[in-house]
Each structure stands twice: as structure tokens, then as C-alpha cells.
């Protein structure tokens with residue numbers, strides 16, 4: 064319950080640390096995630112030697128304190144830089160880790176009857192087939208009839224990111240025919256009337272932002288239309304990860320999640336989808352879903368999955384109820400981008416009439432417990448980071464205040480949490496850290512480019528930017544200025560207008 068405790072977190076931390084250490088032993092993923100941050104593919108520039116050194120240091124650090132999660136803006140940055148290039152590549156065959164069969168260009172697939180793999184977005188390849196479908200998980204093969212040609216696909220929504228894709232198993236779709244013994248149909252050991260849905264939980268999973276934007280929301284986009292009649296065949300299965308989000312899978316599917324790479328069965332279906340479809344960062348494009356479902360439906364699904372009571376940020380009807388006061392949740396961070404005056408911030412918020420909570424989500428925090436805490440809040444404030452992904456649990460009409468660290472990072476704040484907020488029906492406010500509110504001004508001389516010219520650091524590439532502005536910085540917001548933002552948030556809530 065540490066996440067639920069009001070302002071005292073010491074005990075929870077010790078408990079959390081022990082669990083963290085145990086957890087890390089089993090988790091190679093984190094190291095790969097760290098490496099991704101310093102991979103020349105994900106980062107824009109930087110000297111290779113330095114990158115490797117940084118990588119090693121960072122790995123050791125990660126072993127120590129588990130702050131090893133990919134920063135949420137990482138791929139956003141890479142994506143926007145690489146977008147053009149990726150689209151060009153797609154036109155001549157799908158770039159690194161994409162559909163690796165023959166060219167997938169609109170029009171050229173007309174001759175295929177039912178089965179087709181296509182680039183469902185610049186980040187995802189999706190294959191859909193109906194007919195005689197036989198899945199052999201051990202060899203990552205789907206035998207399909209009718210199917211005219213073989214296809215290869217990595218079912219994870221980061222196709223522009225070769226590093227992420229290198230941690231995603233490639234699946235083959237093969238024509239099934241009785242005549243040639245080499246392609247002879249394997250005998251079904253299990254028949255199912257559901258649609259098979261092959262997806263991977265490799266890549267960058269483990270960081271909540273990636274969990275949602277790369278896997279859970281794309282899985283929802285693909286699976287929601289089947290109303291439970293869909294079987295999740297999960298490649299690069301990690302039981303801790305699946306268990307973390309089990310309630311979501313149970314909401315989307317009537318069937319148990321299958322660890323498909325370790326499956327000895329030949330599972331037979333009448334239809335299959337290989338690879339979820341990506342729409343946008345933390346979002347669903349309703350115009351591209353079969354029945355117009357949207358982030359509103361995704362969030363309703365989450366409320367059902369985790370038993371969240373509040374669809375909307377409304378005050379309790381009973382004026383003596385503690386819920387009559389609007390609740391402000393401070394998302395706390397420890398090792399970087401921490402609020403150094405958290406208690407004073409909380410006191411100030413209380414003086415404005417807020418019921419204040421402090422929550423510190425991490426990899427060992429129980430998702431449904433934290434979801435309930437977030438859902439109980441009317442305002443959530445936190446420094447840019449994966450923890451803000453918890454906004455998915457806020458009730459409609461709530462306010463998200465993203466505190467943007469010093470260093471010209473507004474673009475990063477926009478792509479990750481600002482833009483997704485409106486589809487979630489969440490009001491968005493921003494508090495941009497100024498020079499006299501950042502610890503960077505204590506670490507660097509006054510005329511250092513880090514302080515005077517952030518854009519010159521940006522030009523050195525993502526690694527440089529991240530090291531300086533995301534990893535080395537803590538913040539101490541001005542209470543007077545922050546108060547104005549909190550008051551603005553209050554005005555957006557229905558609480559102020561009821562009496």
C-alpha cells in the first residue's frame with residue numbers, strides 16, 4: 064500500500080527495494096532496454112565509443128536501482144526524426160523488422176484472396192487471414208490455406224526501431240498444402256472457434272509508457288471488435304508481465320493467454336490476426352476502428368478490468384464526505400526529475416482545499432491498486448516520465464499537469480502526454496521548469512551551454528540531451544507560480560462550481 068500512503072514512503076521503499084533486487088535477477092529485458100537508449104539506432108547521433116561506455120555505466124546503475132526504464136520520449140524523438148525515412152523504406156519493402164516478404168504496396172496485394180500482410184501504420188505490420196489456420200508456436204509458424212505466398216512479420220508496434228524489433232521473434236505465415244510433404248498440414252491437436260491473435264511482449268515492455276503505447280492499446284485496437292472471441296497467443300511471453308496486466312487480457316478475451324513460443328500444440332482456427340495495429344501515441348484513431356471505438360472505450364475497458372468507480376471527475380454528493388474535496392495526486396520520482404520540495408507542494412495544495420496524495424509508481428507497484436488511487440484523483444501532477452502514463456486511469460474531466468524539466472523539452476512533453484490527453488477527455492496543463500527551479504543551475508556554471516543554449520545540447524543527439532536534461536535534473540518548482548497552475552486546475556473541475 065505504499066503507493067496509497069500520504070507523504071510517508073520510507074517503509075514502502077525498503078520493501079520495494081528488496082522486491083526490486085529479486086525481480087532484476089530474472090529480467091534481462093531491462094538491460095536490453097538500457098542498451099536501447101544508447102543504441103545508435105534509437106539515439107540520433109553521438110560517438111559510438113562514448114555510447115558503449117555510457118551503456119556499461121548505465122547497466123551497472125540499472126542493476127543498482129532499477130531506474131532502467133526507457134524514457135518515454137526516446138522513441139518519440141527517434142520516430143519523428145526517422146519518420147520520413149521509414150516511410151520511404153516501407154515503399155520498398157518495409158524497412159528493418161517489418162514485413163519481410165515481397166513488397167507490400169497498396170494495390171499489389173489484390174491478387175491475394177484472403178490472407179494479407181500490410182503495413183497497418185508506420186509502426187506496425189498486421190496480417191489477417193481466414194480459412195484453415197494452424198498455429199505451431201514452437202517454430203513461430205502459422206500454416207494457412209488459402210495463402211499464396213510466405214510472409215514474415217514481427218508482431219510488435221515499433222517497426223521503425225530496429226533495436227526494439229531485435230527483441231521480438233519473427234513469425235512466418237506459410238501456405239498449407241496437402242500435396243507437397245514439405246508443406247504438409249500438421250495435425251490439429253486443439254480446435255478453436257475463436258480468432259487467433261499473435262502478438263509479442265518483447266521489445267521495450269516493462270516501461271509503463273511502452274506497455275500501453277506499444278502493446279496494450281494496439282492489442283485493444285485489434286481485439287476489441289471480437290467481443291472476447293479472440294485467443295491471445297503471446298510470443299516473447301514473460302509471465303510477470305502478463306500477470307501485471309492479466310485483468311486487461313481477461314477483459315479482452317474469454318480465453319487464457321497462451322505462452323505460444325513454448326507451446327507444443329498445433330492450434331487450429333478459422334481466422335487469425337498476426338501483429339497488433341498501431342494508431343497513435345497512447346491513442347486510438349476511432350475513424351480507423353471497425354465500429355468507431357476510441358480511447359473512451361479503452362478507458363471504460365480499463366475501469367471494468369480494474370474495478371475503477373469513477374468514470375468522471377465529480378465531487379461526492381455528500382458534503383461531509385471526504386470526497387467532497389478535490390483530490391490532487393503528486394506522482395513522485397526518486398532518482399531523477401524528482402520534486403525536491405514535494406512536502407511544501409503538498410502543503411500549498413492543501414491550503415487551496417485539495418485532499419493531497421503522493422504516489423510513487425514503479426515496476427513492483429500493483430497495477431490495480433495504483434489504478435484505483437489515480438482514479439480517485441481529480442488532478443494528477445508529475446514531472447515528465449513514464450509514471451504519467453497512469454493518466455489512462457484518471458476519470459474524464461480530470462486535470463493532468465505535466466511538469467516539463469528545464470531544457471527546451473516542450474516537444475517531448477507534447478508528443479508523449481499532452482497530445483493523448485484530449486482523446487482521454489482529460490484537461491491538460493503544463494508547468495515548465497525555469498532556470499532558477501532546476502538543480503542543473505547548481506551543477507553547471509552560469510554561462511554553460513547546458514543552461515544558456517539547450518538547443519546546442521539537443522543538436523548533439525538524444526543521448527546527450529537525455530543524460531543532461533532527463534537523468535541529471537531534479538526540480539524545485541516555485542510555490543507561488545505553481546499555485547497559479549493548481550488554481551487553474553481547480554477552475555477546470557466541477558468541484559468549485561457546485562456551491
Ligand SMILES: *[C@@H]1O[C@H](CO)[C@@H](O)[C@H](O)[C@H]1NC(C)=O
Nearest residue numbers: 250251252253254255329331
Ligand atoms: C479438429 O477439427 C478437424 C476438422 O474438423 C478434425 O478432423 C479433428 O479431429 C479435430 N481435432 C481435435 C483435436 O478436435
